[in-house]
Amino acid sequence: xxxxxxxxNTNYEHAKLAIDLGADYLGFIFAPSSKRVVTVxxxxxxxxxxxxxxxxxxxxxxxxxxxxxxxxxxxxxxxxQFHGEETALYCDSFxxxxxxxxxxxxVKDAMSLKRLGEYNVSAFLFDTYSQTEKGGSGIPxxxxxxGDKPYVHDKLFLAGGLNPANVAQAIEKVRPFAVDVASGxxxxxxxxxxxxxxxxxxxxxxxxxxxxxxx
Numbered sequence: 655x656x657x658x659x660x661x662x663n664t665n666y667e668h669a670k671l672a673i674d675l676g677a678d679y680l681g682f683i684f685a686p687s688s689k690r691v692v693t694v695x696x697x698x699x700x701x702x703x704x705x706x707x708x709x710x711x712x713x714x715x716x717x718x719x720x721x722x723x724x725x726x727x728x729x730x731x732x733x734x735q736f737h738g739e740e741t742a743l744y745c746d747s748f749x750x751x752x753x754x755x756x757x758x759x760x761v762k763d764a765m766s767l768k769r770l771g772e773y774n775v776s777a778f779l780f781d782t783y784s785q786t787e788k789g790g791s792g793i794p795x796x797x798x799x800x801g802d803k804p805y806v807h808d809k810l811f812l813a814g815g816l817n818p819a820n821v822a823q824a825i826e827k828v829r830p831f832a833v834d835v836a837s838g839x840x841x842x843x844x845x846x847x848x849x850x851x852x853x854x855x856x857x858x859x860x861x862x863x864x865x866x867x868x869x
Contacts, residue, residue, distance in 0.1 A: 656825050657832035658858045659711065659811060660839065660851070662690030666700045668846035673707055675855040678832065680707070684725055685715035685737065689843035690836060694725050701729055711735050711756065719747065726753065735779060742772040749775060756811060760784070761795040770805075778805065779834060782814035794820065797828050806830055818853035825858065833858055 660672040661681030669680055682697045683690045692700075701710055712731045714722050716738035726734060734748055735756040745755050754776040759767060762783035770778065782795040794815030800806055812830035817838030824833060839854050841847040 656830065656858060658855055659832055659834040660836075660846070661711070661713065661813075661834055662688075662836035662840070662844055663700065663846070664690060664692050664696070664844040666703050668848070668851070669700055669704060671848060672846070672851055672855070673704065675852055676859055677855060679709040679711050679733070680704075681711040681713050681735065681834070681836075682729075683713040685713065685717065687715065688713075692844075694728060698729055708732060713737055716740065719744070722748070723751075733776075737779075737781075742774070745773055745775050758813075761799060761814070763796075764799045767799070777809040777811055777831065779811040779813055781834075794824075797824065800828055816854075818850055818857050821854055822857045822860070 657678035658676065659679035659681055660677045661683070663669045663672070663680050663682055672680060682692050684694065685691060710729065710731055711733040712726055712729065713735045714737065722734065725731070731753070733754045733756060735758065736745060737758040740757065745757055748755050756777045756779050757773050757775045758779040758781055759770065760783040761767065761780050766783060780795070780800065782793050807829050808831055810830040811832045811834045812824060812828055813834035815838070816824055816833055816835045821833055835854055837843070839846050839850040
């Protein structure tokens with residue numbers, strides 16, 4: 655079954671609801687430029703109340719290694735997502751520290767993926783390219799540029815403009831390892847809409863079940 659990552663969490667109630675509805679990963683954004691940035695203190699408070707849920711993803715963007723390492727240690731993170739122009743060497747330094755590294759590629763066209771082979775990471779995340787934003791634009795990219803590569807089904811987090819209305823279509827067409835959403839389940843940046851959250855998770859998880867019944 656396709657996994658689901660709910661990103662840009664800023665409060666406990668919505669994070670807990672996402673878990674209760676079946677989310678597999680929760681993302682907390684520590685990039686200062688993000689509209690969904692959360693303080694380390696606030697994230698620590700939320701994570702502490704999530705009991706045994708361990709699939710917490712720290713999201714960073716072009717930040718110094720020492721800052722990432724400090725936050726990761728404080729929150730006992732296993733997953734680190736790098737959403738900027740981080741180099742393969744930068745990502746590898748965290749892989750060698752036994753973190754699970756998710757590297758984002760901002761997709762405009764097929765050429766956007768030409769450097770994919772340089773990165774030895776745990777997973778890739780494909781988001782929509784924007785001149786003004788690093789993520790959360792709410793706009794899908796052309797899924798046809800991805801192609802049917804093995805990594806897509808094994809370690810691709812598909813993001814970019816996903817919402818309750820198109821997530822099942824995205825899963826059917828791309829068959830990614832996971833789907834990732836922020837703006838598509840929000841009432842405002844960082845504030846989740848419970849109805850949209852429920853619909854997204856039901857549609858993302860329900861597609862696979864329906865597909866299996868038909869097979």
